[in-house]
Every structure is written in C-alpha cells, then in structure tokens.
Amino acid sequence: MAVKSDLLRQKQGLSEEFSYDEVDGIPSSGVSKWNELSDEERLRANASAFHSLHCFLGIVLKEQREDLTPEDGEFHEALLSLLAQVETLAESTKQLLLMFGHVPPSNGISSPEQDLTYFKKKLRGYKVLLELSTWALRATRDFTKLQKQSTRITSTMAAPAMRSASRQKNQKKRGGYGR
Amino acid sequence: MANIVTSACCVVLAAVVVVYAQRRSQQGARIQYEKIGSDVTMQCGTLGSEASVTWKVNGTDVENRREDDGPRLALKQVDLSVNGLYSCFQNPTGELKDQIILRVGNPPKEPIVTCRSNTYPKGFYCSWHLPHPTYIPTEFEVSVRHGLQDLQVQKDPIHKNRCHVKLPEIFSNNKYRVNVTATNALGNASGFLAFDEISIVKPDPPEKVVANPIPGNPRKLEVTWNSPSTWPDVETFPLKYFLRYRPLILDTWQHMELSDSTSYTITDAYAGKEYIIQVAAKDTEIGTWSDWSVAIHATPWIEEPKQIIITTTTEADENETTPSQASPSAKPQVGDTLGSSSAALTLSANLFITCIIVLII
Numbered sequence: 001m002a003v004k005s006d007l008l009r010q011k012q013g014l015s016e017e018f019s020y021d022e023v024d025g026i027p028s029s030g031v032s033k034w035n036e037l038s039d040e041e042r043l044r045a046n047a048s049a050f051h052s053l054h055c056f057l058g059i060v061l062k063e064q065r066e067d068l069t070p071e072d073g074e075f076h077e078a079l080l081s082l083l084a085q086v087e088t089l090a091e092s093t094k095q096l097l098l099m100f101g102h103v104p105p106s107n108g109i110s111s112p113e114q115d116l117t118y119f120k121k122k123l124r125g126y127k128v129l130l131e132l133s134t135w136a137l138r139a140t141r142d143f144t145k146l147q148k149q150s151t152r153i154t155s156t157m158a159a160p161a162m163r164s165a166s167r168q169k170n171q172k173k174r175g176g177y178g179r
Numbered sequence: 180m181a182n183i184v185t186s187a188c189c190v191v192l193a194a195v196v197v198v199y200a201q202r203r204s205q206q207g208a209r210i211q212y213e214k215i216g217s218d219v220t221m222q223c224g225t226l227g228s229e230a231s232v233t234w235k236v237n238g239t240d241v242e243n244r245r246e247d248d249g250p251r252l253a254l255k256q257v258d259l260s261v262n263g264l265y266s267c268f269q270n271p272t273g274e275l276k277d278q279i280i281l282r283v284g285n286p287p288k289e290p291i292v293t294c295r296s297n298t299y300p301k302g303f304y305c306s307w308h309l310p311h312p313t314y315i316p317t318e319f320e321v322s323v324r325h326g327l328q329d330l331q332v333q334k335d336p337i338h339k340n341r342c343h344v345k346l347p348e349i350f351s352n353n354k355y356r357v358n359v360t361a362t363n364a365l366g367n368a369s370g371f372l373a374f375d376e377i378s379i380v381k382p383d384p385p386e387k388v389v390a391n392p393i394p395g396n397p398r399k400l401e402v403t404w405n406s407p408s409t410w411p412d413v414e415t416f417p418l419k420y421f422l423r424y425r426p427l428i429l430d431t432w433q434h435m436e437l438s439d440s441t442s443y444t445i446t447d448a449y450a451g452k453e454y455i456i457q458v459a460a461k462d463t464e465i466g467t468w469s470d471w472s473v474a475i476h477a478t479p480w481i482e483e484p485k486q487i488i489i490t491t492t493t494e495a496d497e498n499e500t501t502p503s504q505a506s507p508s509a510k511p512q513v514g515d516t517l518g519s520s521s522a523a524l525t526l527s528a529n530l531f532i533t534c535i536i537v538l539i540i
Binding site: 028029030031032034035130131134135137138140141144145148 | 300347348349350351352353377412414415416417464465
C-alpha cells in the first residue's frame with residue numbers, strides 16, 4: 001500500500017515533504033501514547049475514524065467517477081468494494097462500543113467540502129486512502145490488544161471486525177488505488 | 180638489590196625527561212590542515228620576507244627547499260607522506276621560531292545514512308558513514324524531523340556514527356527526515372534519509388535457538404527459540420518466524436513460515452544426518468525480515484547399534500584362516516590383537532593382511 005501511494009504521489013506531482021496533519025477533516029491515525037489508551041478510547045477512535053473515512057471515501061468515489069477518472073470502471077469497482085468494507089468496519093466497531101455500554105461517537109460530522117479544485121480533489125483522494133491504510137493497520141493492532149486483554153465476548157465480536165480490517169488492508173495492497 | 184632499584188629509577192627518570200622534552204617542544208605547535216593534492220605553503224611565525232630560516236620535519240632536515248623562500252616552506256601536490264611536525268629555525272642563530280603540525284586530508288563528501296527500528300514501537304536508530312575517508316578529524320551533526328516537528332536525538336555512547344531517536348507517535352503518515360552534516364577543517368557536506376515509520380522496522384534475529392533430537396524418532400528434530408530480547412512488546416506486536424534447515428551435506432534449504440509460535444518440529448529429516456538450522460523474525464504486519472539467527476547444528480536421534488559379539492581365537496586358529504573367510508573374520512581378528520601375546524600375533528596379522536592385499540591386486 002505504501003508503494004502504491006508513493007507511486008500515486010509521484011504521478012500527481014506531490015512532494016515528499018507533505019505534512020499530513022488533519023487539515024481538512026480527514027481523521028489522522030498518528031497517535032503519541034497509543035499504549036496508554038483505554039479500551040473505550042480505542043474503540044471510539046476507530047469507530048469515529050472509520051465512519052468519517054467511509055463518508056470521505058464515498059465522495060472520493062463520486063469525484064473519480066464524475067471528474068478525475070471517468071473511464072476507469074475497474075478502479076471504481078475496487079473503490080466500491082473498499083467502501084463496503086469500511087462500512088462494515090465502522091459498523092462492527094460501533095457495535096462493539098455499544099456492547100461494552102459505551103456511547104458511540106456522534107455521527108454529526110460536518111460534511112466534507114464538495115467544491116474543490118481538480119488538484120485538491122486529487123490530493124484529498126490520496127490523503128483519504130493513505131489515512132485509511134494506516135487506520136486499518138492501527139485497528140488491527142487495537143483489536144489484537146483488546147482481544148488479548150479482554151473477555152471472550154470481545155473475541156466473538158472482534159473477530160469479524162479484525163477480519164474485515166485485514167481484508168481491507170490486503171485489498172488496498174492489491175491495488176485499490178494503483179494509479 | 181639497592182643498585183637495581185637505583186638503576187631502574189634512573190631509567191624511568193630519563194624516560195620522563197625525554198617525554199617531557201618532546202611535549203614541551205610540541206606545545207605551542209599549531210595544526211595546519213591541507214587538502215590532499217594541493218600546493219601547501221607554511222609560514223614561519225611572523226618573520227618578514229627578508230628572514231632566512233631552516234626547516235626541519237620530525238627532527239630531520241627538509242629536502243629540496245628553495246633558498247630564496249624567506250620564512251616560507253612550499254610543498255607541491257601533497258599526499259599523506261608529508262604529515263608531520265615542521266619546525267623552523269632562524270638563521271644564523273638557530274633559534275626555534277615556530278612549529279606546525281601538518282595534517283593532510285579531504286573535506287567530507289555526502290554522508291550515507293541508514294536507519295532501522297528493531298525496538299518498534301519504542302524508537303529507531305540511525306547510522307552513517309562517509310563514502311571516502313577524510314584522514315583528518317571529522318565531526319557529525321544529526322537532526323531528525325517528523326512532519327513539522329524537530330525530534331530529540333541521543334548520541335550512542337559507544338558508536339560515534341550512530342544515534343537513537345524515540346518515536347513520538349505511531350501509525351503516522353508523516354515522513355521522518357534524518358539529516359547528517361559532516362564537518363572538518365577543510366569543509367562540510369550533508370546527507371539525508373527520508374522514510375515512513377513502517378518501512379524501517381526490522382527486528383533482531385531470534386535468540387536461544389535450540390534443536391533437540393526426539394528419542395524414538397529418527398527423522399524428527401524439535402526446534403525452539405525465543406523472540407529477540409530487544410523487541411519490547413511481543414504480545415501487542417507479535418512476530419512471525421521463518422525457519423530454514425538443511426543437512427550439512429546438501430546445499431538446498433527447506434523453509435517453513437510460522438505465525439506466533441516459537442517452536443517447530445521437523446519431521447522429514449534424513450536419519451542420522453547432521454542438520455544446520457536458522458530462524459528469522461518479522462513483525463506480523465509491517466517491516467522486513469530480521470537477519471538469520473546464529474546457525475545451530477543438530478542430528479536426529481539414532482538407534483543404538485546392536486551389540487556385536489567378538490570371540491577370541493588363538494594364534495594357531497588365525498594362521499589357518501582362508502582368504503574366503505577374510506571379510507567376516509577381519510573384525511574379530513583385529514579385536515584379538517589387543518588381547519594375546521603380541522609379537523607372533525602381530526606378525527601373523529601382517530602376513531594375513533599382505534595376503535589379502537595381494538589377492539585384491
């Protein structure tokens with residue numbers, strides 16, 4: 001995935017020095033005291049991130065279809081598949097939160113900006129996929145940690161979520177965004 | 180006894196005086212650094228251009244010096260052989276006027292930087308080296324940037340060309356950029372490396388690799404190992420392993436990839452053959468494989484050979500043995516030479532062996 005995003009970055013003329021702070025609402029997976037997060041914080045961060053990423057990915061797909069790569073049906077199919085997996089992940093995580101009696105994150109995220117320039121659309125699309133891949137990796141680690149330290153209830157529910165997360169990761173590796 | 184002590188004292192004292200004199204003569208000597216291949220001029224103190232001086236290098240006279248150079252010494256296209264302590268003495272008094280330590284070298288070229296994390300997710304370390312030697316003292320400055328943030332760098336206490344950095348956050352998409360600047364008296368040069376957090380992850384090899392035969396199983400070997408002790412949290416960041424093994428006599432390896440398990444039983448070993456075994460480790464999600472562990476040798480369990488009963492025979496019996504009985508009786512024969520009366524038996528054994536050889540030929 002990292003190789004594909006690098007390729008994309010080069011093709012779209014983006015410099016290596018780009019800073020990926022949360023500039024335009026895309027959730028950033030980087031976290032400094034990951035080890036010290038509570039179970040609730042972990043689940044909540046994942047639930048919120050995947051919900052938000054699902055939203056963004058929908059818009060990216062729309063922009064690809066209508067503006068950026070209108071001819072590339074195969075690519076759109078791949079994105080659609082990815083979209084479904086992210087939705088599953090978002091839902092599973094939210095369910096886990098509810099199971100533990102925690103409050104799920106509010107879905108009232110301000111809708112992403114729609115009228116971007118051509119270049120900014122490309123840039124945002126790249127960032128969404130990049131963050132999605134690192135969030136998927138983080139989710140895998142989060143669920144591993146939860147699985148190891150929690151009860152069997154977590155295991156039953158976490159397994160499908162984990163499988164979804166790793167499937168999603170592999171999907172992207174095979175070229176979900178290989179332009 | 181007293182004489183020895185006295186003479187020992189004298190020798191030590193003499194040595195101290197010599198060293199002190201040398202030190203004194205170098206005190207006030209300045210170091211002059213020059214580039215290899217360049218033309219060098221050394222100036223004798225603050226003497227005017229009319230002065231006449233004599234130059235010595237490391238105590239011996241300098242060859243091929245122009246007389247009209249005044250207080251200067253010119254050396255053309257210098258190489259490492261001109262390194263030394265140069266002293267100039269004013270003529271005709273012979274007074275020592277100046278001392279210069281000449282060191283010839285090169286300005287540094289762009290350092291080559293590599294980084295690795297064997298302690299993920301705690302931190303990483305970077306090493307660097309110069310592609311060409313400078314021959315003169317060179318210092319290094321390291322800076323690490325992560326996105327828009329400058330990170331703190333710890334110098335390695337032992338390795339001069341290594342430093343350690345703590346990871347400020349994980350699962351980050353911001354690239355790390357490590358800048359190394361090499362500086363010496365002749366110039367400076369910078370090199371850098373930019374990388375993603377996950378691309379530099381490479382654990383140390385597995386430790387305490389042990390292979391044991393399994394009694395009763397001539398084709399099995401039980402291999403166990405430990406995760407590398409430098410990997411901080413193998414529970415949350417599990418490792419997967421790669422095992423390779425081959426009999427010593429063959430060149431091709433057999434491979435086995437294992438997830439989350441620190442033992443494996445080889446079940447297809449060739450009976451009685453010595454094996455060489457190695458294991459490597461990798462994080463289950465990111466990074467690259469470690470180097471191979473130290474190779475260990477092991478042989479599967481071998482069944483105890485059955486006891487062969489050796490019957491002792493007398494001299495007379497041995498002399499009568501025919502060639503056709505040679506092979507089966509060879510062993511017992513040899514065994515016999517150990518027991519009985521030596522000389523005659525040895526002789527008959529030799530005769531016997533000679534007969535065999537003759538027959539074979």
